[in-house]
Amino acid sequence: xxxxxxxxxxxxxxxxxxxxxxxxxxxxxxxxxxxxxxxxxxxxxxxxxxxxxxxxxxxxxxxxxxxxxxxxxxxxxxxxxxxxxxxxxxxxxxxxxxxxxxxxxxxxxxxxxxxxxxxxxxxxxxxxxxxxxxxxxxxxxxxxxxxxxxxxxxxxxxxxxxxxxxxxxxxxxxxxxxxxxxxxxxxxxxxxxxxxxxxxxxxxxxxxxxxxxxxxxxxxxxxxxxxxxxxxxxxxxxxxxxxxxxxxxxxxxxxxxxxxxxxxxxxxxxxxxxxxxxxxxxxxxxxxxxxxxxxxxxxxxxxxxxxxxxxxxxxxxxxxxxxxxxxxxxxxxxxxxxxxxxxxxxxxxxxxxxxxxxxxxxxxxxxxxxxxxxxxxxxxxxxxxxxxxxxxxxxxxxxxxxxxxxxxxxxxxxxxxxxxxxxxxxxxxxxxxxxxxxxxxxxxxxxxxxxxxxxxxxxxxxxxxxxxxxxxxxxxxxxxxxxxxxxxxxxxxxxxxxxxxxxxxxxxxxxxxxxxxxxxxxxxxxxxxxxxxxxxxxxxxxxxxxxxxxxxxxxxxxxxxxxxxxxxxxxxxxxxxxxxxxxxxxxxxxxxxxxxxxxxxxxxxxx
Numbered sequence: 001x002x003x004x005x006x007x008x009x010x011x012x013x014x015x016x017x018x019x020x021x022x023x024x025x026x027x028x029x030x031x032x033x034x035x036x037x038x039x040x041x042x043x044x045x046x047x048x049x050x051x052x053x054x055x056x057x058x059x060x061x062x063x064x065x066x067x068x069x070x071x072x073x074x075x076x077x078x079x080x081x082x083x084x085x086x087x088x089x090x091x092x093x094x095x096x097x098x099x100x101x102x103x104x105x106x107x108x109x110x111x112x113x114x115x116x117x118x119x120x121x122x123x124x125x126x127x128x129x130x131x132x133x134x135x136x137x138x139x140x141x142x143x144x145x146x147x148x149x150x151x152x153x154x155x156x157x158x159x160x161x162x163x164x165x166x167x168x169x170x171x172x173x174x175x176x177x178x179x180x181x182x183x184x185x186x187x188x189x190x191x192x193x194x195x196x197x198x199x200x201x202x203x204x205x206x207x208x209x210x211x212x213x214x215x216x217x218x219x220x221x222x223x224x225x226x227x228x229x230x231x232x233x234x235x236x237x238x239x240x241x242x243x244x245x246x247x248x249x250x251x252x253x254x255x256x257x258x259x260x261x262x263x264x265x266x267x268x269x270x271x272x273x274x275x276x277x278x279x280x281x282x283x284x285x286x287x288x289x290x291x292x293x294x295x296x297x298x299x300x301x302x303x304x305x306x307x308x309x310x311x312x313x314x315x316x317x318x319x320x321x322x323x324x325x326x327x328x329x330x331x332x333x334x335x336x337x338x339x340x341x342x343x344x345x346x347x348x349x350x351x352x353x354x355x356x357x358x359x360x361x362x363x364x365x366x367x368x369x370x371x372x373x374x375x376x377x378x379x380x381x382x383x384x385x386x387x388x389x390x391x392x393x394x395x396x397x398x399x400x401x402x403x404x405x406x407x408x409x410x411x412x413x414x415x416x417x418x419x420x421x422x423x424x425x426x427x428x429x430x431x432x433x434x435x436x437x438x439x440x441x442x443x444x445x446x447x448x449x450x451x452x453x454x455x456x457x458x459x460x461x462x463x464x465x466x467x468x469x470x471x472x473x474x475x476x477x478x479x480x481x482x483x484x485x486x487x488x489x490x491x492x493x494x495x496x497x498x499x500x501x502x503x504x505x506x507x508x509x510x511x512x513x514x515x516x517x518x519x520x521x522x523x524x525x526x527x528x529x530x531x532x533x534x535x536x537x538x539x540x541x542x543x544x545x546x547x548x549x550x551x552x553x554x555x556x557x558x559x560x561x562x563x564x565x566x567x568x569x570x571x572x573x574x575x576x577x578x579x580x581x582x583x584x585x586x587x588x589x590x591x592x593x594x595x596x597x598x599x600x601x602x603x604x605x606x607x
Contacts, residue, residue: 003270004192005223007071007086009114010096011104011467015126019096019165020072023061024259026168026181058221058272060256063185069256069272085208085283087114088298089223089272092192094184095121095142099133099162102141104405104467112149121146121158122191124184128174129164132435135174159187195223195270202289203227203235205275206296210283210339216252216276220287223272225296227289229253230266236288237281238295245285251277282339304345304358305400305446305470306384308365308569310334311354313378313579315588316493316519321581322378330377331355337368344368354380358387360470362450366566373580381569381578386447389473398473402449404442406456408464413438415459423448424477443471448480451570454563483573486532488525489589490518498555500539507533510560511587521592523576526561534594575600 008016059070071086087093093114097103103111114121123142125135139160146156161184163170171178209221229235231253237245254261254274267273275287286295312318312327319325324333331348334355338346345358359365362384369381389398404425408416410432417427417440425444433439449468456466488508498514510525518524518537527533563571568578568585575597579586591597 002066003069003195004066004092004188005069005071005090005195005270005272006092006094006188006192007090007114008094008096009107009110010126011098011101011107015098015165016072016096019094019124019126019163020059020070022165022168022181023070023184024059026185058256059259060272061185061258063189066189067271068185068188071272087117087119088206089208090119091195092188093119093121094188095123096126097123097138097142099125099128099135099138100130102134102138103145108145108149108469111145115146115149115151115155118152120155120191120193122187123158123160124170125160125162125174126165128162129167135162139174159191161187197224197269198226199228199269201226201269202292203229203233204286204288204292204296205229205273206298207281207283207285207287212336213276218278218281219254219274219276220278220281221272221274222287224267224269226269228266228268229273229275231264234290236290236292237278238286238288238292240284240295240298242293242295246278246280247290248277248279250275303387304343304360305387306361306365306450307356307358307387308384309349309354309356309382310369311349311380311382313380313581315380315522315579315586315592317517317579317581317584317586318378321583322373322376324375324377327353330379333372333375333377354382361446361468362566362570366569369569369580370565373582376582378579378581381580383572383574383576384450384569386445386450388476391475397476399476400446401443401471401474402446402468403471404444404449405467406440406442406464407433407437408440408460410436410438412460412464413440416440416456416464419452419455419459420444420448423452423480425449445477445480446470448477451483451567454567454570483571484530486527486530487523487576487587488527489532489534489594490520490522490524491534491536491594492538493517493519494538496524496537497540498557499541500537501557502555503539504535504537505558507535510558511563512537513560514557519588519592521589521594521597523587523589 008019010016059072061068061070071090095107095111097107111121123139125138127133128135143156161170161172162174163184168181169178170181170184172183204225204227205222206225207220207222211219213219229250231250234247234249236247239245253264253267255264255267255271261274278287281287284298310330312330313325324330334346334357338344343360343364347356349356357365357368359368365384369379372379386399391398404420406416420442423444425442425448427440427442429441431439453466456464485508488504496512496514496516496518501510501514504510504525508526508528512518512524524537565580565585568587572578572587575590577588577590579588589597591600
C-alpha cells in the first residue's frame with residue numbers, strides 16, 4: 001500500500017488534537033453510532049486536564065487507497081525531546097497556525113527543526129471561524145517566519161489551507177467555507193512525498209520512542225528505513241557508535257490503525273511500527289538484520305536546562321497517603337522514566353540522599369512530579385536550579401537564556417518590562433498588536449524566569465500571555481533577586497485552629513485553612529516582612545466559666561492562598577522543600593528543627 005507519513009506541529013492550543021479528531025472521523029475510522037471521546041489523541045489524564053499534548057502519539061487513516069500515518073506532537077518547548085525524534089520519522093508536516101494569534105514561539109521552535117531536516121510544510125490556518133480571525137495577514141506572517149528560519153525556495157512555496165477543525169471543514173480559499181476535510185486529505189497525498197526508503201535492502205529501523213506495556217514489556221516505535229520485517233524473526237540492536245547491544249527475537253509487531261495499534265504479521269519499509277522483544281534497546285538505537293554493521297545516524301537532542309532534587313519524604317506525616325515511599329522504588333521509577341524520555345537525565349546526588357532530575361523546564365518536571373504522585377509516590381522536591389556550563393575557550397560561566405514573547409494590554413506593559421528587567425531580561429522588540437495590546441519580545445536567563453509566571457498573571461490581572469523557548473547558552477547575567485518575603489513557620493505539630501489563624505492574618509498571607517494537620521517546620525504562610533517567623537497555628541481561645549453575651553466574636557478567616565504544584569516549586573528558596581503526596585502538596589523547611597535552622601544559617605553567614 002502507498003504510504004504518507006506526516007507530523008502535525010503547532011503552538012499550544014492552536015487545535016492540533018482537534019484537527020486529528022476530525023481527520024479520524026471523516027476517514028471512516030469509526031462506526032456512525034460509535035461513541036468516541038473528544039480529543040481522542042490526548043488520552044493521558046494530565047493532557048485532558050491541562051489542555052495540552054505531552055506525549056507524541058500516532059494514528060493512521062486511509063484515503064483513496066493511501067495509508068496516511070499522522071503524528072500528533074507536543075507544542076510546548078518543554079517536551080521538545082519528543083518533537084525532535086518524531087520529525088525524523090516523517091516526510092512532511094502540517095503546520096497549524098491560529099487565524100488570530102499567528103505564528104508563536106513554539107511554532108518557531110518546532111518549525112525550525114522541521115525546515116532544517118528539509119521537510120516541506122503544508123500550512124493550515126485554523127480557527128478561521130473566530131470573530132477576530134485575520135487569515136491573510138497570518139499567511140504573510142508564516143511566510144516571513146519561514147524566510148527568517150532560512151527556508152529554501154521549495155519550502156517557501158508552500159500550499160495554504162484554511163480550516164475550522166472544531167467544525168470539521170477545510171478550504172483552499174480564506175473567504176469560502178468548506179464542507180469537509182477532503183481538500184486537506186488530497187493535499188497531503190499530492191504534496192507530501194512517499195517515504196524515501198529501500199524496499200529491497202536489509203531491515204533497518206531507528207528507534208524514536210519507547211514505552212512500557214504491562215503485557216509486551218518494552219515497546220520500541222520507529223519508521224522502517226529499509227527492508228521488511230516479519231514476526232518471530234531474530235534481529236539485532238546497534239547503538240549510535242555501531243556497537244552491538246543485543247540480539248533478540250521479535251515477539252510482536254504492531255502497526256497503527258485509526259487511533260490505536262493493531263497486531264500485524266509483517267511490515268514494510270516506510271511504515272511506522274512498534275516492535276516488542278528487546279529488553280535493553282532504547283531511543284536512538286538501530287534495530288537491523290544480523291548482517292548490518294552500520295547504524296542509522298541519530299542526532300543528540302537539545303540538553304536539559306533545569307534540575308531539581310527528588311528525595312524521600314522524611315516529614316512527620318510521611319507514609320500516610322502514599323505506598324511508594326522508599327528510596328529504592330523512587331530510584332527504579334525515575335530510571336525507567338529516563339530510559340524512555342531522552343529529554344530527562346537522572347543521577348544520584350553526591351550525599352546519596354536523593355536523585356537530581358534534569359529536564360527542559362518547570363512544566364516538564366511538574367508533569368513528571370504530578371504523574372508520580374498519582375501513581376502513589378511520596379517525595380520531597382528541592383528548588384529548581386539551572387544547569388550551567390563553562391566556556392571551553394574563555395573559562396567563563398555560561399547559563400541558559402530563553403526567548404520570551406509577551407502579549408499584554410498596553411496599560412500593563414510597563415509593569416512587565418520592569419519586572420523582567422529586574423530578572424536580568426533584555427527587551428529586544430515592542431510592537432502594537434492591535435486592540436489595545438502590545439507584543440513584547442525579551443531575552444532573559446532561565447534562572448530569572450523561575451517562578452515568574454504567577455507574578456506575571458497577577459501583574460496583568462490574568463489577561464497576559466507569556467511564551468518561552470530555549471535560545472542559547474550565554475555568559476552568566478549576575479545575581480538575580482529572589483523572593484522578597486519570608487515565611488510563617490509552624491512551631492509545633494497538631495491541627496490548625498481558626499482562632500489561632502485569625503491572629504496570624506495580620507502577619508501575612510496564609511496558605512492553610514483551619515482543621516489542617518501541621519507539623520513543626522511546616523510553612524503555613526508568607527510573612528509580610530523579609531524574615532522568617534515561627535508561629536503557633538494551634539493557639540485556641542481561652543474559655544472562662546463566666547460568659548456574657550457579646551464576649552464570643554465570630555471567627556472569619558480570609559480564604560488562604562492556593563498554589564499549584566508548579567507554583568509551589570517555583571516559590572520555595574534553597575533551604576525549603578515541597579512535600580508531595582497523592583493527597584497533599586505542602587511547603588516545609590529543609591531542616592524542621594529550629595535549632596538546626598539557626599545553626600545552618602550561622603554557617604551560611606560565616607562561610
